[in-house]
Amino acid sequence: MTMYGSGYSALSMSSVSRSAGYRRGTSVHGGAGGSNVRVSYASNGLGSGFDLASALGGGGGGGGDGSSFSISGSEKHTMQNLNDRLATYLEKVRMLEGANTTLERQIREWYDRQTPTVNDYSKYEAIIEDLRKKISVATQDNARLMLQIDNARLAAEDFRIKFENELAVRMSVEADIAGLRRVLDELTMSRSDLEMQVEGLKEELVYLKKNHEEEIAAMRSQVNSSSVNVEVDAKPQVDISATINEIRAQYESITEKNRREMEEWYKVKFDELNSQVASSTETLQVSRTEINDLKRTLQSLQIELQSQQSLKSALEGQLAETESNYNMKLSHLQIRVNTLEEELKNVRADIERQAYDYKVLFDIKTRLEMEIAEYRRLLDGEERILIEEIVDGKVVSRTEDVNTEVIE
Structure with a gap:
């Protein structure tokens, strides 16, 4: 035994x-x-x-x-x-x-x-991949919108420069028009003065004609009343009426000439100024329309950019939350795996210990069976x-x- x-x-x-x-x-x-x-x-x-x-x-x-x-x-x-x-x-x-x-x-x-059961996270991976694709698309759209905004800003800057140049031209034209209006006013005043002078000369001419007629009538009455014939060897008297008419004709021709020249010059300048003002007004209107369109485009792009930035922020927050949840789940699963590995190690140690005990008991059993066989041989x-x-x-x-x- x-x-x-x-x-x-x-x-x-x-x-x-x-x-x-x-x-x-x-x-x-x-x-x-x-x-x-x-x-x-x-x-x-x-x-x-x-x-x-x-x-x-x-x-x-x-x-x-x-x-x-x-x-x-x-x-x-x-x-x-x-x-x-x-x-x-x-x-x-x-x-x-x-x-x-x-x-x-x-x-x-x-x-x-x-x-531990292996969870199927394939659907979450598909969602994450879809979110990443959406973020990539949103990033590309954001870059495209930023490029469009930069282009619109540069175009707006060009139009602003053009507008400032056109505004300067318009102000220069308006200044020229104001100067021409002053010249026109001066010419109008000169014309009024000349007309007043002509009226004065006309009145003086009428007065001279009246005096001349009165003198002629007086002289005629004197001549008719006297019978003395006096022969005077003198120069003939100057015809005042002819002289006045000649002077009047000269002044009228000069005045008419000046009037025609001033009207023609004023008409030419006025037409030029009108054409310049019309061209400047049309260009200014086109520039204002383009600026308004660019402002509306810029405003719509800014609104779209804000919406895309909000969407990007929301997607980034959702992605961060998803990654945080998955990291938390992975940490819990890792802790669970570590716990199960430790328990498995303990179970294996227990199995090895029990296997050793079983081996010891089996050896004891074998030797006892051998002893029983020996005792039976002794009995035989x-x-x-x-x-x-x-x-x-x-x-x-x-x-x-x-x-x-x-x-x-």
Whole structure:
């Protein structure tokens, strides 16, 4: 019978030496490395004594020191008792094997239950990819809108410069028109003065004509009243009327000439100014229309840019929230995986420990079955020695035939 404790094993076999009134029993105990070996001899006979080192009292193959005891009485009764105890021990071994099988099944079931299910995140990956594509498209649209805004800003700047230039031209034309109007006013005043002078000359001419007629009438009356013929050798009198008419004609021709020249010059200048004002007004109107269109375009682009920026901010926030949620889920899953790996490590350690215990129990069972077989051979009348030694940590068994020593 074998004992396991603290890395040592002990084997005790009862043997009976055939004699007339006295039988000697010996046993075999083996230690590590094959030292301290004791051999037990066995033979058939009626009265017998047994020296056993057994671990049957503890109900298992744990660790403990073996104890020797001696049983007197009938050899058959003793062997039957020993076989019963061995059968009980084997029953305990079978019970432990069943418990080990049940425990292994429970471990497998627990492992199957605790195996983390792999979640399918493909739909979320598709959503994330779609959001990334939307962000990319929004970024491209934003860049395109920024380019359009820059182009519109440059065009507006060009139109502003053109407007300022046209405004300067318009102001210059208006200044020229104001100057021409002043000249026209001066010419009008000069014309009025000339007309007043003409009227004055006309009145003076009428007055002179009236005086001349009165003088002629007076002279005629004097001539008619006197009969004296006086011949005067004098120069003929100047015809005042002809002179006045000539002067009047000269002034009228000069005035008419000046009037025609002034009207023609004024008409030419007025036409030029009108054409310039019309052209400037048309250009100014076109520029104002283009500026208004550009302002509306710029305003619509700014509104669209703000909406795109809002959409971009919302998408970036949604993406950040999604990534945060996924990172949190991944961290939880990683913690769960680490916990399960630790539990799996503990389960594997328990399985290895139980496998080691099972191996130890199986070795004990094997040796007990060998001892039972040996006891059966003893009961059948065989006489041999069973020696078990532990050599380099391994159990080595051998049997040898022995001679029976009879002591008188």
